[in-house]
Amino acid sequence: MAASEGATESNLRHAFGNVLSFFILLLIGVLAFSIRLFSVIKYESVIHEFDPYFNYRVTQFLTKNGIYDFWNWFDDRTWYPLGRVIGGTVYPGLTLTAGTLWWILNSLNIPLSVETVCVFTAPTFSAIAAWATYLLTKEVKGTGAGLTAAALLAMVPSYISRSVAGSYDNEAVAIFALIFTFYLYIKTLNTGSLLYATLNAIAYFYMVCSWGGYTFIINLIPMHVLLCIVTGRYSSRLYIAYAPLVVLGTLLASLVPVVGFNAVMTSEHFASFLVFIVIHVVALAYYIKGILSPKMFKVAVTLVLAVGLVVCSAVIAVLIAMVASSPTKGWSGRSLSLLDPTYASKYIPIIASVSEHQPPTWPSYFMDINVLAFLVPAGIIACFLPLSDASSFMVLYIVTSVYFSGVMVRLMLVLAPAACIMSGIALSEAFDVFTRSIKCQLPGVSQNSQIDVGDSTSGSVVTQDEVVKTDKTEDSLKERPSKKNKKKERERERENVEKASIKTPIQKRLLVLPLESSVIALLLLVLLGAFYVVHCVWAAAEAYSAPSIVLTSRSHDGLHVFDDFREAYAWLSHNTEVDDKVASWWDYGYQTTAMANRTVIVDNNTWNNTHIATVGTAMSSPEKAAWEIFQSLDVKYVLVVFGGVVGYPSDDINKFLWMVRIGGGVFPHIKEPDYLRDGQYRIDSQATPTMLNCLMYKLSYYRFVETDGKGFDRVRGTEIGKKHFKLTHFEE
């Protein structure tokens, strides 16, 4: 009687718990979506930055011409005169996703413009990514950790920086795909179900479609499999999780035009095949071990080892010879710079020139993952108690992603989900321990199961109220994110975590801590979470929401908005012929084609180094030589971005040294020291004559002295070296 009563109680409790987690997840989704809308509220609903403009243009083409034309799209408006085969060189996942969304909405008679869909794709997918995080963490450490991790991921600044509304880039959907692929892998590993294994391959396919970062998956999973094999954790579940992924995944990956034969040809994929062989050998060994007697098995092992070693060494020798014969050892430049951080700066200036390919600084860790950086070690420890296949995967994930984020600031994005999951686990475990200690020592509470049940039911009554309250909090948060709300937000956060911890099944031996220290520790943890929330909202509102095509500056008489970029592109589109070619540094290529609809010479898809070097050479040559280069490319207009008047630091003069380096890498007559005075880059009267006569200097500072009479550059903080000059081969 008592037992059955207990069972219904526990059923009820589970039901409450499920409803509760459903609502919490819903709210997390709303939070993830709404925290990314600062950019729309503060600026307007526009596409941000550079690459998103290209994706936007591709999506427009897709929605207008259909998928087959998109697949076969040969774009003659970029990379003049070479053109670019867009369909075969672009990761289509994001475009297809947004295109499908637009198509669905339109067939439901919701007439949104393509731009609107593109702007809101990233926030939508970050909500989905938060849910995927919940699923993944739940597989690893249970519901409580899952909810905490999902809440953390919903507002981790690193991810916000790449997925604010308008930031329509591959990463927006790729992070979801990454987490979801990992989830399905862990799910397969836990269940051994072939269904999940197939779904896993499909999720991997989506990831391959979306982002070049898929190589991270196809290296991390084999590493984990190898780890499991080495530590003696081989099981048929592991085989089912891995073998279908490699076979189906590779087949599917090679269907993506941009990957194609790379899926079997490049060294990035090599590890997966090696481990594929290894896992089969191991599987065979286990099978043989099962059917043979131990003595026979020993004989067989020695036989196989002897023959196998010879064959293996022969195969490896051939492989090494093949790989070594290629100059880059079969690796692509970006991957090589991951393995050897100094590679890019030594050999490929075009990769090194991109700021997001630089190694991050310490403050950027604190900026991007904030308190998670301190919680991660605790999470790792929690993963070892006890170590399962799933938690070992998480440990491997965090370790590798920490390394990669240390090499390239862009890959901080891969670290963010791992850090969130780890911190989620840590927080959840900590709350679990503290609340349990409090519960055990509360006066009038004895250590029997009935009270335990009663306690938890009262707990759920309380949480129901809280759901209502948090609902309200969410609404007000959406309407106007002010400081008042943050307090409530903080409460909400704590409640989430508490609720999660309550539902965690209490099976472990009770670790009882003193009541006072538990309470204080709880408060401190809550405070920590509060700091995190405050920081995240600040980062989302202030740091990561600028669209970078609209600039703002604060001065004593209020906020100034510079819309010069869009004005310049509008000028181009209104005042030049349709077939005119515009030369600019490659940063502005995507925007020029998307906004001004003019043919450009180079753009942000840096597939042809020589072509970029040609433009770099033209920019760093004297006028006549530059004119000849541009003439050979049929260029009619040259676009330079100059921020010396308003103090916009990322203008072409500051990028100029990269033009010199990239140009000099292909055309040796451009030498970097010619542009430096005693190793210093300067544009004042001490600048070298080469510098003062190059096209970039002349175009940037032409008639600059007329602005203030002195020619004072507010970015470089100096007066320019050569003030009065005329353009001989170019016209303003």
Place this chain on the structure above:
Amino acid sequence: MRKLFIIFIALISIQITLTNSFSPDNPTDRRILVLVDELALKSSHSVFFDSLQSRGFAIDFKLADDPTISLQRYGQYLYDGLILFSPTTERFGGSLDLAGVLEFVDSGHDLIVAADATASDLIRNTAAECGVDFDEDPSAMVIDHSSYAISESEGDHTLIASDDFIQSDVILGGTKIEAPVLFRGIGHSLNAANSLVLKVLSASPSAYSANTKSKLSNPPSLLGSAISLVSVVQARNNARIMITGSLSMFSNRLLKAGVQKAGSSDKYGKSGNEQFVTELSKWVFHERGHLKAVNVGHHKVGETDEPAMYRINDDLEYSVEMYEWSGKSWEPYVANDVQVQFFLMSPYVLKTLSTDQKGLYYTSFKVPDVYGVFQFKVEYQKLGYTGLSLSKQIPVRPFRHNEYERFITTAFPYYGASFSTMAGFFIFSILYLYHK
């Protein structure tokens, strides 16, 4: 009715502007401004001017320092050609100056400059801007002691009889100029940096440029056949310029004079001047040697419509019609050296066009196995003719995904391998699962 009338008026006015000014359809100049030092020149050079007028030119004489001179009004040029027969002018009247003359040429109009021994700095600078340097010594003249024109008074051998013409039927007309051309004036050399300027009439190897009055103290700076007597320039915009150091070679006196070259027994009753200056002025004012290209077209073999884009390895046909202006009408231009390039940074295809002798030039070729934004380019630069520079942009795309061969014969072993593996696996599974 009234509406029709207005349209009619409009049509007429359009027609007037069409016929009265330089236009692509009628390249010959119509209105010419002649600037002279003194109006007496009008009669002393009347033969030359009459020949122009009889060919339909409207000539407007003005003194070079006339304050009412202006070449353009409201941004429109009033004249199509300019003849500077005012060697001594230091400053033009009105709004005209050196920059104005150069701008006139830069906008595609034609110019004849004649200097003589009294040439002013203004005229010298004008010539220098066109790539011609007159002898620096202001009193120097071209002297030739071996091929001077024998005249009644054995003078200082400054009246030269030259017959060293440029070999070009386009510039000097189809009929050969038999008699030597009489020249008295200053010589010039061509600026080596200017690749557009051509010698039309050169001095003989024994000529030199020096002051006739003073004794020759040091070797003259201009010597022999490096001295050009008459030069022409065809600018990149097809503006044509003629420069000569002798104003008198246009004069009635020299046009009518008989000539006998020293050391030669041939005696001509009339010098070659009239034919020379007439033919040359025909060239300068675009009555000859003006080409146009129309109906540039291309299409796939077997089709007639012009595609927006080609695929690699397409077969295409290219055609262009070229006509030459005869002074009155467009005649088919016949040549066998017109070439088309299929150009992407460098020519991938270079083919000589075949012609049907009626102005149509055509060829067909296969698009190279390279994709990108190509151009059909015809760069036709031939001595004396206006340059033709046609380019037409056309993108070339790679194969579509369904344009590759679906099944390749050489791959049959692989197809066989994969299908037999599938079948084998299927049979194996059945056997393994259901065989006891």
